[in-house]
Amino acid sequence: MKSFQGKTLSWQIRTGTIELLLDRAPCNEIGSDTLSELERFAGTLESLAQDAHALTIASARKEGFCAGADLRELYERSQALGPAQRVSGIRNFLERIHRVMRTLDAAPLTTIAAVHGVTFGGGFELALTCDLIIADKMTRFCFPELRLGLIPGFGGIPRLKRDVGNGLVRDLLLTGRSINAAKAQSVGLVSQVAAEGDALGVARATAAQIGKFDRETAIAAKRFMKPLLHDELEREIEIFCELFTRPAVEAGLRKFVESSDAQPYLP
Amino acid sequence: MTTLDQTTEEVLRLAAEHFKVPRAELNPADDFFTKLGINSLQALDLLTRLEQHFRIELPDYELQGVSDFRTLAKRIQSRL
Numbered sequence: 001m002k003s004f005q006g007k008t009l010s011w012q013i014r015t016g017t018i019e020l021l022l023d024r025a026p027c028n029e030i031g032s033d034t035l036s037e038l039e040r041f042a043g044t045l046e047s048l049a050q051d052a053h054a055l056t057i058a059s060a061r062k063e064g065f066c067a068g069a070d071l072r073e074l075y076e077r078s079q080a081l082g083p084a085q086r087v088s089g090i091r092n093f094l095e096r097i098h099r100v101m102r103t104l105d106a107a108p109l110t111t112i113a114a115v116h117g118v119t120f121g122g123g124f125e126l127a128l129t130c131d132l133i134i135a136d137k138m139t140r141f142c143f144p145e146l147r148l149g150l151i152p153g154f155g156g157i158p159r160l161k162r163d164v165g166n167g168l169v170r171d172l173l174l175t176g177r178s179i180n181a182a183k184a185q186s187v188g189l190v191s192q193v194a195a196e197g198d199a200l201g202v203a204r205a206t207a208a209q210i211g212k213f214d215r216e217t218a219i220a221a222k223r224f225m226k227p228l229l230h231d232e233l234e235r236e237i238e239i240f241c242e243l244f245t246r247p248a249v250e251a252g253l254r255k256f257v258e259s260s261d262a263q264p265y266l267p
Numbered sequence: 268m269t270t271l272d273q274t275t276e277e278v279l280r281l282a283a284e285h286f287k288v289p290r291a292e293l294n295p296a297d298d299f300f301t302k303l304g305i306n307s308l309q310a311l312d313l314l315t316r317l318e319q320h321f322r323i324e325l326p327d328y329e330l331q332g333v334s335d336f337r338t339l340a341k342r343i344q345s346r347l
Contacts, residue, residue, distance in 0.1 A: 027308070063308055118308055138315050142327075177326040180315050 002048070004041070008034040011041060011048075017207040018045075018052045018109075023060035030122045030154075031070030035097055042103040049109045053215055054207035057104075057130060058114040058200045065113070065139070068121025069153075075253040083245060090244050094153050094237045097122075101155045104129040106228060108219050110210045114203035115139050116196075120178070125154035128163065131222060134206065135181035135190045136199040142178035148252035153240040158232035164189055269347055275340035278317065282336065285316050295337040317343060 003012040008024035020041060022028040030038075045055075059065045078086045104111060104126075113127035116136035124141050127133050143160075145152050151173070160169050168187050172179070184190040194202040210218065243249060275295050283290040286303045293302060300310070311327065317339075318325055323346040333339050 118311065137319070138312060140311050140315060175326065175328065177328055178311065179324070180318055182319070183324060 002051070004037075004044075006037040006040070009037050009041070013048065013052055014204075015208070016051075016053050016211050017204065018048050018055040020055065020057045021060050022058070022066060025061065027061050027063040027067035027118055028059055028065065028123065029067050029070035029072075030097070030126075031073040032093075034070075035093065035100070038100045039096065042100045045103060045107055049107065052109060053211045053218070054109055055104075055107060055111045055130075056114050056200065056203045056207060057111070057126065058203065059116065062117070064117025064123070065115035065119040066123025066126060067118050068123050068125075068144075071148075071253055072257050075250075075257045078250070078253075087241055087245055091237065091241050094240060097154050098233060098237065101125065101129050102228070102233070105155075105159070105226070109215075110207070110218055110222065112203045112206055114194075114199040116199050118142075120144055121152060121156075122154045125152055125156035125159065128156060128159035131226065132191045132203075132206065133184075133189060134192045134194055134199050134203045135184060136194050136196055137181050138196050139181040139184070139190075139199075140178040141172075141181075141184050141189070142176070143172050144176050144178075146173060146176050148256065149246060149248035150243050150252075151236070151240055153236065155229070155233050155236065157236060158229040161232075162227065162229060269344070271340060271344050274321075274344050274347070275337055277320065278336050278340045278343065281316055281320055282313060285313060293336065295340070296335050298334045299336055299339070300334050321347065323347065 004010055009022050011018060011020045024034055081089055111130040112132045112134060113130040114134050115127055116139050119127055119139055120142045121144055124143060143152050143156060164187050181190055181193045185193050192202055279293045280290055283293055314327060321343055325346055329342050
């Protein structure tokens, strides 16, 4: 399928680039619908890649790229289940999203995340699967999971460790603070900073440049430069599931879901 | 050296400009969530603007419990 319009995302091929566009209110929270459509995209990617040299991932939502996992859905679904079912349910979700993320990570073309605004949690993890991150200057990156008594569960820690120094990994994880695009560029996480509203435009220009190079060479270079992280990713799922059974997590999720505080996205 | 009054004035000016409200309607003691009618995502936008303008990093946990412009300016002042 060369193009697709779903409930939460769409894709099309435009001048040799696959453009994946997230579009689910309010800020592309990743729940079961988004996961299903991401799986559909991942299942089609190898075929799409025959006609493209690059993939961009962007958001149509003005609030940002992606605010992470759909915590409301996670909380509501887990409330309907007993403790053992809760863990098996979350493990199943994590294993499915990990398969999608691994497919994106190892995609046989150059991948570019064009991000803006809120790029938090699972959204940050999605961006980290990409070969390049191009950020609007108003982007904020954050791993807020420790506020909920959890760690990032979509492969975030191994991929962040792959790309930046361990000091920054500890800083972001242990404080839960967000950083802006300029800071993210200064530590090597972001390759280019774009003017407000221009991240996708800059990503398209970058994709056009990538298209000038021999495709097989680019794929070989990517495989050499970008190690896969199977063991650490498996370990991440185990730690997440262990933590998920703790009462602090349920309390943290309930607090977030029931909050009428004006500052739920502030730590 | 920038004084707290100067920093507060800059914060008020930037907030007025970013959220398109008349500067004269904003006062240092105002609750910016209420006065500007913003949520936490929009507050993060303001934080980014302030970081860019003052060329500082202001961890967002320092904004926990801060809702008036004057206290926000104090947090910035401590990073200048």
